[in-house]
Amino acid sequence: MSASRDDFGIVIRSALLQRGAKQKFSLFFLICLSILIFFLDSFPSKIMDKTRSLLNDGIYLTSSIATSPIKFVTFLKDKTQDHIFTYQENKILKEELKEFKKKNFQNEFLLTENKNLKKAVDSSQEVLESNIINNVSAKVLLDKESPFLKSLILNKGSRSGIRKGMPVLDQNYLAGRVVEVNYLSSRILLLNDLNSKIPIIVGNSALHAILSGSGDEYPKLEYLPEGFELEDNSTVYTSGKDGIFPNGIPIGKIFFENNEVKVKLFSDSNQLSFVHVILTNSESNKF
Template identity: 50%
Template sequence: MSASRDDFVIAIRSAFLKKGNRQKFSLFTLLVISCLILSLEYFKSGPIDKFRSVTKDIIYRGSYVVSLPFKLMSDAYVKIQDHMNMFNDYKLLKEKEYNISSLENDLKFYKSENKKLKKFINEEPLLEGEYVITKVLIDKESPYIKSLIINKGFESGIEKGMAALDRSYMIGKVVETNYLSSRILLINDLNSKIPVIVEPDNIKAILNGSGSDYGLLEYLPKNDTVDNGNIVYTSGSDGIFLPGIPIGKVEVVNGIKNVKFFSDLTQLDFVKIRYIKRGQN
């Protein structure tokens, strides 16, 4: 039993020695071949030159063939990246083109509106002296009452029915005056009803307050052409407000024609009151 085990150990050791000899021989062979190839550079005879040339061609061609799949993959990746970048650039250009086209359309529309408005108000300039600037003292805001208390009254020439503006936009009218204060009924109050026109088709309607951030267009003619983006102005047909004061823009929701006011009626600090001269409407 002991002898057989010793034979087995000797056999394994011999195998490893043979394997080590083979590895040494392989390494030695590669070194010899490398030296021979390098030494060929120093010989200029015809057969050696041809052999050297053929060997280099084989190496170069082999390197090219081996690297070809990697090069193709790299080129394909670059092309895909270029295509994606080109697609993204195309999308950006289309968006810019759409935005430019939209801005051009808006510019044309506003130019048209400006011409109509100038013609509508007979091109009479609104002088700065026709207004009085007031400060908001109290904001009476509730689900039913939308009004402001301002710091000037009839002592400053303010009277009932005068228009209240935020910048150049209509926001309400004076409904109560005291010596040093007045109350303004805002256009979104449930009791507010203002005759208006809707441009560009000059459609007459009544703007009712809804108690919210929007007004409602009512008493429109049948088959009206009121649509999103139309501008709403005072018509002046009631003899109280001057015509052509901008109020807001139409937003149609489920067939209901709302008016989004140009002014944020919850953020008013100062209000302009427009004087009404006697004989002026």
């Protein structure tokens, strides 16, 4: 019994400490180093922040260069697919056109609905424009999927005036918020990430709630008032209650699934290539 315990100890010690002729570091040393780095990074300090910011900028840039062949291949594949399927697409479109022509009787109804929607969009646009003073356009540098984190890296950072907490728009729709700022780059947290919480208002009602990411495609509404009444397809806007996000930014349309109110986002996170960061007077400590 004692001998087998000794053997176990020897094997563990050997696995942790042996380096062999070609290895420079033992596993034990590197595990200790990782723990040290983790705790240094977890507790805010100026030196660590600056080191991380420098490392981030350097690695994001290298990563962007290393990824360019993959992006080029994807671009070529998409273009080739478009080219191959043009004839087929044309046929489908012609069929669809025929179908639409048949549906002339619905036109009147659609026109009225369109007018109403336009009114809603115009009013939200006015609110948005009155709130947005300045914005910075940025390119999506990296879009690495992860089962645990939904985030993107932008090619603009503190040099362009970006600060932590600022809202990010895809065209006129909310896409996420800035969670990490380096000198030349920044990271945005998408609305469907588990860590994303945004105060919202539903349609023109006075119904306030929190849009909470669930890790999957559609975020859900939380903290709705008791006995709430919501219509399917109502539009969700930012409420601006946090004092950081401007109010009236369209986010998506609601739908019901498994007794939960979910939101189908206007902004498709898989298709993002350029975004606008709104330069508000945000304070990171509010998050």
